[in-house]
Amino acid sequence: MIARILSRACLLLVLLATAGKAGAQLPVEAFGGDKKATFDALFFHFFRNANDQPSRFLFFSRTRASVDYKITSTTNLPSFGLTEAFSYNAPKLKGVAPVAVVQLLNRGLYPKAGVQYVLLRKEVTLFTWLVSEPDNEPVVDHFLLVRYTPKITERYQLFLQAESISAFPSQANENRSFTQRFRLGLMRSAFQFGAGIDLTEAGRDEYTGTQNTGLFLRYDFR
Template identity: 45%
Template structure:
């Protein structure tokens, strides 16, 4: 665990010195801090290359936390993909995820389409471990214009985790954001949903508000 904490510290320091969007979600059950961005590596001419870097760092704090239960959870996701123009948005991707339970390398394929008012990002990846789990992730973000100074901020994401081992559970997550975008600031209504199980599912919800700023 110590080596994972060292890796997390290095990644956190690196992120703090980058221009990134930071979201704070305050719900009825828990609060989360979420940092997520996409960035193309620059080539020798200081233009976007075919290599895309995806970064997500997320911390969740349950209001019912005790020394032995409902402990804070964290997740760090770093991904690199090769997006050649001939692939039309599709790309092979390698993912490294760090959770409180350990380090999980993954690989698979992704699709990305980023424009001024729309971002669509998705991947299907598999753990490179024994008895792997398979992730299907989708992110859709829309910022249609209201007037010259205001935009809507609409974001929906879903993560579906399918285990290959029958003893492990399915895990389905949905997150929705609906609000207003004012320059670098976004705020509004937020809701998170989670279903975990196999034959029967335990469902949890978290409703509240979010504030997001592009530093």
């Protein structure tokens, strides 16, 4: 019951955040790799106040799904994740802010809290947080997104994005997990396209990993 209520609340927050006052673009990516196809919609944006200026409240939203080409009725099943986060960004903290996160994944619902840092410039974006579950034996998560889009010509910009997701369980018998995603291509108006690679690794003393290499197409719905 609680999970259903929270998931509906997350959906409502997404709808509110993408409404007029949020004023956010919604970049959506389709990635065709050699092992999996993925769909990704990730954005973060400051809510706007009554004077149509950015407020101190930042909303982060991500919806991600992947389908393995070797899917069967019992193995390599599709994965789905929904992440919603709110932070309060006081100007005196210069980008550092407390953040509350809710993640809805295939395996369950996970509320988390921690600290976040955001740097937004014309050509550079840096977004990172360190959050933990409110539990006696929590999993500590670190997320980092770096994007660089310098101008190349009058019509085109370079599109370079690197992303890192790390999970550190406090239990000694639980595996750590690491994910890195890289995108390199061109940007023209609302379109970005190029090549990419997704890397995953999990383990404790010994690690096993996978990679998914392919092409991406992104579009910013404005």
